Amino acid sequence: MTASTRRARARPPRGVWWAVLLASLVPAAWIGLRTLGWFDGLGVNPIEKLLELSGTHAMIALLIALAVTPLRQMTGLAWIVRLRRMLGLVAFGYVTAHALIWLGVDLFFDWELVLYDLTERPFVMVGFAAWLILLALTLTSTDGAQRWLKKKWVWLHRGVYLAGVLAVLHFLWLARADYVEVALYAAILAFLLGWRVHYRWQTRRRVHARRVSA
Amino acid sequence: MLIRNRRRSECSHSEITPPEVYARRREFLRAGVGLGAGLALGGLGMALPASAALRGFPLEFEGSDYSTDESKTAYDEITSYNNFFEMGPGKSDPKTYADQLKTDPWTITVDGLCENPGEYAVEDFISPWSLEERIYRMRCVEGWSMVIPWIGFELNRIIEKAQPRGGARYVAFESIYDPDNLRGQRRRRGSSGGLEWPYTEGLRLDEAMHPLTILAVGLYDEVLPNQNGAPIRVVVPWKYGFKSIKSIQHIRFVEDQPPTLWNQAQSDEYGFYSNVNPDVDHPRWSQRTERRIGEFRRRRTEMFNGYADEVASLYEGMDLTRYI
Numbered sequence: 009m010t011a012s013t014r015r016a017r018a019r020p021p022r023g024v025w026w027a028v029l030l031a032s033l034v035p036a037a038w039i040g041l042r043t044l045g046w047f048d049g050l051g052v053n054p055i056e057k058l059l060e061l062s063g064t065h066a067m068i069a070l071l072i073a074l075a076v077t078p079l080r081q082m083t084g085l086a087w088i089v090r091l092r093r094m095l096g097l098v099a100f101g102y103v104t105a106h107a108l109i110w111l112g113v114d115l116f117f118d119w120e121l122v123l124y125d126l127t128e129r130p131f132v133m134v135g136f137a138a139w140l141i142l143l144a145l146t147l148t149s150t151d152g153a154q155r156w157l158k159k160k161w162v163w164l165h166r167g168v169y170l171a172g173v174l175a176v177l178h179f180l181w182l183a184r185a186d187y188v189e190v191a192l193y194a195a196i197l198a199f200l201l202g203w204r205v206h207y208r209w210q211t212r213r214r215v216h217a218r219r220v221s222a
Numbered sequence: 223m224l225i226r227n228r229r230r231s232e233c234s235h236s237e238i239t240p241p242e243v244y245a246r247r248r249e250f251l252r253a254g255v256g257l258g259a260g261l262a263l264g265g266l267g268m269a270l271p272a273s274a275a276l277r278g279f280p281l282e283f284e285g286s287d288y289s290t291d292e293s294k295t296a297y298d299e300i301t302s303y304n305n306f307f308e309m310g311p312g313k314s315d316p317k318t319y320a321d322q323l324k325t326d327p328w329t330i331t332v333d334g335l336c337e338n339p340g341e342y343a344v345e346d347f348i349s350p351w352s353l354e355e356r357i358y359r360m361r362c363v364e365g366w367s368m369v370i371p372w373i374g375f376e377l378n379r380i381i382e383k384a385q386p387r388g389g390a391r392y393v394a395f396e397s398i399y400d401p402d403n404l405r406g407q408r409r410r411r412g413s414s415g416g417l418e419w420p421y422t423e424g425l426r427l428d429e430a431m432h433p434l435t436i437l438a439v440g441l442y443d444e445v446l447p448n449q450n451g452a453p454i455r456v457v458v459p460w461k462y463g464f465k466s467i468k469s470i471q472h473i474r475f476v477e478d479q480p481p482t483l484w485n486q487a488q489s490d491e492y493g494f495y496s497n498v499n500p501d502v503d504h505p506r507w508s509q510r511t512e513r514r515i516g517e518f519r520r521r522r523t524e525m526f527n528g529y530a531d532e533v534a535s536l537y538e539g540m541d542l543t544r545y546i
Contacts (some may be wrong), residue, residue, distance in 0.1 A: 050513055051314070052303035053366055116519055121511065181506060184364075185417055185487065186311035215428055 018086035028091055032072070032098045035065040036105070055121050058109050064189075066102035067175055070142075071196050073099045074172055078203040093149055094169070100142045103175075131181035138174035141167045172197050245278035281353065281375050281440045288398040288434060289357035290528075295368035295515050296465040297442050304449045305362065306468060307417060308404040315406075316449035322403045323448040323469065330454070334394070334474035337385035344453045348439055351375040356436055358459035360466075361498045361527045367512045372457050373440030378431045386427065394480035395419040395456060396472035404491075417487055423467035424480035424494065425458065426536075434459055434532055437470075460529040460536065462496045493546030497537070502546055 039061050042050055051092040073095040080088040114122045125132040145165055147153070154161050176197055179190040266393040306316035309323070330347045333339040353373050361367045381393070399420035407419045429435060438457045439446060446452040451468025458465050464484050474480075484492035491505055500510045500523040511520040526533050537545075 052299045053313070054515065055518075056366065114520075118520070121508065121520075124510070128503065129508070131505065161488060184311070185307060192431070 016089070017046070019026065020090050025091065025094065029094055029098070032069065032095065035068075036102070040188045045176070051086060055109075055114050059106065059114060062102065062106035062109055063179075066099065066106045067193055069099040069102040070168075070172055070175055071193065071200065074168065074197070074200045077117075078200055078207070080205050081203075096142075097149065098105040100146045103139050103142055107136070111168065131178050134181070135178040138171040141171040141174070145171075169201055172201070264314055278295045281373055281443055281445060283353035283355050283440070283443075286354045286356050288532075289355060289371075290359060290369060291361065292357075292369045294357060299439060299515050300368060300370055301447050301449055305364075306406075306449055306451070308406040308419075308421065309449070310406050317447075319380065319405060320448035322405060322453065324400065324403055325448065325469070326452045328453050328471070330471055330473065332380065332384050332473045335353050335390035335477050336475045338383060340384070343406075348375075348454065351379055353440070355438075356438075356457070356459075357545065358434075358457060359527050359529075360459065360463055361512055362456075363462040363464055363492070363496070363504060363507065363509075365507045365509070365512050366515055367527075368515050371442055371541065372436060372438040373443070374436040374438035374454075374457065376433050377435045377437050377456065378433065380437065380473065381427075383432055384473075384475065389477045390475035391427055392396045392424050392476050392480055393427060393449070394424045394472075394476050395422065395467045395470050396474070397467055397469050398471055418483060421467055421483045422480065423456065423465055424476075425456075425465075425507065426509065427475075429458070429533075429534055431537065432533060434529060460497060460526040460533045462492075462498055463487050466498050495537075495542075497533075497542065498523060499525060499542060499546075501525075502543055 038047070039058070041047060042061070043054075043058065050061075073092070076088060076092040076095055080086065111117065111122060115125070126136055127133075145168060148157060148161065148164060156162065164202075176190065176194050179193060183190050241444075265389050303313050304316040305313070309316045309319040314462045325344075328344040329341060330344055331339075331341045353375055355371055355373055357371045358370060359367060360370050373499055377393075398404070398405065401419070425435065426456045438451070439454050441447065441450055447456065448469075451466075454470060455468040456466050456470060479494055482494060485494055498509075503509060509523060512523045513520050524530070
C-alpha cells in the first residue's frame with residue numbers, strides 16, 4: 009500500500025471534522041455578537057476594534073492551517089490531513105472578512121483612499137499580497153484543480169508559507185512599541201516552517217540510511 | 223505672533239448665550255461639581271477618581287474664544303481610550319491601571335536657561351492662575367480624533383514668570399519616572415520596544431508661548447483623571463496627540479532642540495515638530511483622513527488640525543515636508 013492510498017483511506021473519527029469546523033467558527037460568532045453590542049461591545053473606537061479582532065483571528069486561523077501537516081507528522085495520525093483543506097478555507101474566510109471590513113467599513117469604499125493605501129502603505133501591500141495568495145489557493149482547492157495541476161499544485165500551495173510570512177510582516181509593521189504579540193506569531197510561524205525543513209531532512213536521511221543498509 | 227483669536231466665520235459665545243444664563247454660569251458649575259462629588263463620595267462610598275493632589279481644588283473657569291463649537295466627545299470615551307504607555311500599550315490599559323500613577327505629592331521643577339527657576343508643589347504651581355475652558359480638537363497620530371473640553375491656563379504665563387534668558391530657544395518637558403509602580407516602565411523585553419523612560423517632549427519657545435498652548439489640569443468640569451495626564455499636562459492642539467505630554471514634572475529652558483521619546487524610538491515616524499499635516503505621510507498610518515470618535519465615516523484631516531489661521535505663521539518659510 010502506498011502512502012497516498014493509506015492517506016486517502018484514513019478518515020477522521022466520526023464527528024471530528026464537523027466539530028473542528030464549528031470550533032473554528034466560534035471566534036467569528038464572538039466577533040459578530042460583540043459587533044451587535046454583546047460582551048461589552050467593541051468599545052470607544054469600534055471600527056478599529058473590529059479590524060484588530062478580525063486581523064488577530066485571521067492570523068491565528070492561518071497558523072492553525074499551517075500546523076496541520078506538522079501535527080500529522082508528529083502524531084503519525086494520518087486522518088489529520090483531512091482537516092487541512094477545511095482549515096485553509098476557514099483561514100481564507102477570516103482574512104477575507106478582515107479585508108472587507110477594511111475596504112467596506114473602515115474606508116467605506118473610498119476608492120481613492122483604497123488605491124492610496126495599496127500603493128503607499130507597505131503594511132497594507134503585504135497584507136493584500138497575502139490575501140491574493142490565499143485567494144489563488146482557495147480557487148485551486150478542489151480535487152479537480154489538484155488533479156489538473158498535478159505537480160504544479162504542490163508548488164502553488166507552498167505559497168501558503170509565503171502568505172504566513174507576509175501576514176507576520178503585516179503585523180510587525182503595524183506594531184507600535186509593543187512587540188510581544190507579533191513576536192509570538194513570528195515564533196510559532198518559525199517553528200511550523202522550521203519543522204517542515206527538519207522533517208524533510210530527517211526523512212531523506214532515513215531513506216538514505218535504508219538504501220545504504222539494503 | 224497672531225493676536226486675533228477667532229476666525230471671522232465663528233461667532234463669540236456671548237452672541238449665542240443669553241446674558242442672564244451667562245451671569246449664572248458659576249452657580250451652575252458649582253452645583254454640577256457638588257452634585258457629582260456628592261454622588262461619588264456619598265452614593266457609592268467611593269473615593270473621587272480624580273488626582274489626590276488636587277482634591278478640593280476649585281475648578282472655576284471662564285470660557286474662551288479659542289474653543290471650537292464642534293460637539294464634544296463624551297467624557298467616558300475621553301477617559302477610557304488613551305495612549306499612556308506608562309500604564310501599558312493597550313488603549314484601555316491607562317484606565318485599568320490608572321491607580322499606578324501616584325500624583326500625591328507632585329512637584330514641578332522649572333529650570334534651565336531662565337532668570338526665575340523654581341520648584342513648586344503642584345497646588346502652588348496652579349493656584350495663581352485663573353482657569354479657562356478650552357474645547358480643542360485632538361488628533362492622534364494613529365488616525366483618530368476627539369473634541370475635548372480641557373480646563374487649564376496658557377503655558378506662556380509660566381514662561382513669562384520664569385523669564386527665559388536670551389539663549390533659550392526650546393522648552394523641554396519631562397514626565398514621571400516611577401518603574402516601581404508604573405507597569406509600562408518596567409523593562410520587559412519587547413514590551414516597550416526600546417522606549418526611553420521617562421516620557422520627554424519639547425516645543426520651540428515660540429510654539430510654547432502661543433496662546434493655544436495650554437497646561438491642562440481639568441477635563442469637562444473635573445480635575446484630570448490619571449489616565450488623561452493628572453495632575454497637569456501640556457496640550458498643543460495643532461500637533462499630533464503624542465506631543466501633548468502628560469503628567470509633567472519638569473519644565474526646562476534649553477538652547478538646542480531637546481530629545482523626545484517617540485522621536486528617539488522611531489525618528490522617521492515621529493518628527494520633532496509633528497504638526498498635524500494631511501500631506502505628509504506617516505509611513506504606516508494614513509494621515510489624510512481621521513475617524514472622529516463616535517462617527518462612522520472618516521473625515522478629511524485639516525492642516526494644523528484646523529488651527530492654521532492661528533499657527534501657520536509660526537512655520538513661515540519652513541519646508542514642512544522636511545521639518546516633520
